[in-house]
Amino acid sequence: MARLLDVLREELKLTGTKEGCGEGECGACTVLIDGQIVNSCLVPVAQIEGSNIKTIEGVAQESNLHAVQQAFIDHGGAQCGICTPGMVLAAINLLDRNPTPSESEIRTGLAGNLCRCTGYMKIFESIVKACQSNR
Amino acid sequence: MRAYIPGYELVTPTSLNDALKLIAEPGWKPFAGGTDLMVLLESGKLEPRRYINIWPLDELRGIEATPDSITLGALTTYTDVQANQILRKEFPMLCQAASETGGLAIQNRGTIGGNIANASPAADTPPALLAYDAEIELRSKDDSRWLPYQGFHTGYKQMLLRPDELLTRIRLPRNKSGWTHYFRKVGTRKAQAISKVCFSAVAHVHDDRVVDTRLVFGSVAPVVMRCVNVENELRDRVINTDLIKSAGQILRKEIAPIDDIRSSAPYRLQVALNLLTDFLSNLGSQPKH
Numbered sequence: 001m002a003r004l005l006d007v008l009r010e011e012l013k014l015t016g017t018k019e020g021c022g023e024g025e026c027g028a029c030t031v032l033i034d035g036q037i038v039n040s041c042l043v044p045v046a047q048i049e050g051s052n053i054k055t056i057e058g059v060a061q062e063s064n065l066h067a068v069q070q071a072f073i074d075h076g077g078a079q080c081g082i083c084t085p086g087m088v089l090a091a092i093n094l095l096d097r098n099p100t101p102s103e104s105e106i107r108t109g110l111a112g113n114l115c116r117c118t119g120y121m122k123i124f125e126s127i128v129k130a131c132q133s134n135r
Numbered sequence: 136m137r138a139y140i141p142g143y144e145l146v147t148p149t150s151l152n153d154a155l156k157l158i159a160e161p162g163w164k165p166f167a168g169g170t171d172l173m174v175l176l177e178s179g180k181l182e183p184r185r186y187i188n189i190w191p192l193d194e195l196r197g198i199e200a201t202p203d204s205i206t207l208g209a210l211t212t213y214t215d216v217q218a219n220q221i222l223r224k225e226f227p228m229l230c231q232a233a234s235e236t237g238g239l240a241i242q243n244r245g246t247i248g249g250n251i252a253n254a255s256p257a258a259d260t261p262p263a264l265l266a267y268d269a270e271i272e273l274r275s276k277d278d279s280r281w282l283p284y285q286g287f288h289t290g291y292k293q294m295l296l297r298p299d300e301l302l303t304r305i306r307l308p309r310n311k312s313g314w315t316h317y318f319r320k321v322g323t324r325k326a327q328a329i330s331k332v333c334f335s336a337v338a339h340v341h342d343d344r345v346v347d348t349r350l351v352f353g354s355v356a357p358v359v360m361r362c363v364n365v366e367n368e369l370r371d372r373v374i375n376t377d378l379i380k381s382a383g384q385i386l387r388k389e390i391a392p393i394d395d396i397r398s399s400a401p402y403r404l405q406v407a408l409n410l411l412t413d414f415l416s417n418l419g420s421q422p423k424h
Binding site: 001002003022023024025027030036037038039041042043044046047049090093108109111112113114 | 138140143144145147166169170173174176177178186188190191214237238239240241243244325326327
């Protein structure tokens with residue numbers, strides 16, 4: 001019944017995944033399981049046997065940042081940084097499903113990720129810029 | 136306070152039959168997508184016991200259509216619901232409820248069977264399922280039975296599910312074509328909010344006369360509530376202001392909203408009345424499915 005979040009952070013030392021609310025409300029602990037975003041605080045580790053897990057540590061290719069990560073840096077998408085790993089993974093997942101999302105689709109795709117610095121406009125702008133740089 | 140993890144056992148059966156054998160023994164409970172139970176775990180409110188990890192059981196997945204009905208495996212997720220073309224076309228309230236439950240990460244993991252068996256009166260897909268005359272399949276080691284979903288929840292967190300039974304499938308009759316479908320969830324925000332009031336309604340209207348209707352509210356009673364008395368008032372009547380008013384008066388007596396952390400009883404009552412009025416006032420002008 002151990003939470004995937006705790007196994008990632010405490011046993012595997014992958015501390016890029018953050019804990020916010022611990023009850024599936026904030027999205028800080030977002031990771032990808034077999035290409036789908038989930039809240040790792042709500043997944044018992046017994047349920048991921050045989051699955052492919054991607055955390056924020058697996059996003060950059062060696063020293064090359066993903067376009068979404070670079071856009072967050074270039075356009076002020078990160079403030080305190082606690083929500084950022086979850087935001088980046090949710091954004092990458094959105095762009096994988098829909099490479100040219102509308103603003104409304106970006107808002108829906110990230111609706112489960114809360115930023116308590118309230119930096120949403122910069123985050124949305126970063127994602128729009130990442131789409132443009134991908135073209 | 137966080138739960139003591141070694142106090143819990145989570146066992147993964149290799150098949151549905153194995154799961155049914157386990158649940159036939161005392162003390163086992165099913166554990167599906169975890170979006171409700173893990174919240175309880177974190178707050179120290181999940182009962183320490185033995186849980187059956189049914190999530191990997193593909194026998195409980197899949198959406199199958201026949202000319203008369205569509206059947207969803209109990210582990211169908213909110214994301215699966217929204218992706219299904221038949222559900223989008225013929226059962227739009229279920230898809231809308233699924234799209235307004237949590238956010239995408241919850242929708243990828245939460246299941247329709249779990250939404251039913253968790254038995255929350257604030258759950259968002261049960262009003263749609265009730266309005267669509269859903270039936271549910273309950274299986275035990277030696278038996279299986281189909282029940283109408285209507286009447287399944289008998290009181291707050293109480294239901295007609297025996298401890299040795301697993302909810303395995305949900306069946307929706309394909310008989311609401313040409314009806315008006317109306318879904319509204321009222322919460323603090325569009326995503327990640329638990330309902331203050333949720334309303335699913337369908338009506339078959341001919342020449343401004345209500346031929347048939349289903350009206351179902353969430354979060355206004357100890358169970359998700361089909362308002363049969365209001366339906367009876369409307370059936371075979373012509374929609375006009377007087378009828379809408381009398382329907383509202385009956386609704387006041389039929390629901391029993393309470394004050395809680397999310398809202399107040401008077402607010403819930405007023406919102407429920409407003410939603411009913413909005414639905415009835417626009418009957419005929421809504422898109423038909």
